[in-house]
Amino acid sequence: MAEIAELQQRYLTALRQSDEQAAAAVVGEAQRAGLAPEAIYYAIFAPSMVTIGELWERNELSVAEEHLATAITERLIGRLSPLFERPADRPPPGTALVGCVAGEQHALGATMLADLLRAHGWRVLALGADVPTHDWTRLAQRFNVALVAISASLDQHVATVREVIAALRAALPEVCILVGGNAFRSNAELWRSVGADLYHPDARVAVELATAQVAHRRQDACAGGPTL
Incomplete structure (x- = not known):
């Protein structure tokens, strides 16, 4: 080869x-x-x-x-x-919502990420391009998602990413939020400033980090629950 x-x-x-x-x-x-x-x-x-x-x-x-x-x-x-099929030999990590913020037409990265998540066992709801801000929270609540992955390729859409994350935090404080796209490549700390939990330029690593973080949060929630 x-x-x-x-x-x-x-x-x-x-x-x-x-x-x-x-x-x-x-x-x-x-x-x-x-x-x-x-x-x-x-x-x-x-x-x-x-x-x-x-x-x-x-x-x-x-x-x-x-x-x-x-x-x-x-x-x-x-x-x-x-x-890209969900592995049959392990339980799914949960449901992931993946898409691009309102006005963002470049959905290629989000599409690839959705497939990579699926290969790691996630149930994926792939929204594609130009998702209205209010729909993120509505769908995240409806499907009780564990992970939201938001893509933006242009700097002009970063403010919208911040708005989506703020709305998600208010409605679902425990949800894990991953951001990606070219808008975040040139500024190493931008993902933190918009309120996301995770970012990595390599989609493979991003999927692994998100899967691990969701698992750890579930373990912490179980450990902190009432004992019988």
């Missing part, structure tokens, strides 16, 4: 050339070589799309070219997403 770094570079090249057939061929090659869908997400899709975003920010890609790259990756994620 070609080295993963080589596959990632070939995938990025295909995106820059708006060549969906070539991009799909890279993914197919990775699958035939035994690369797990999770690894394709974090080693090929994620770094390639980060670079695409950086190229767009430097005006080296047009809006249309960035949209094409995103659409290609979204379709390929659609092929891999059914392969």
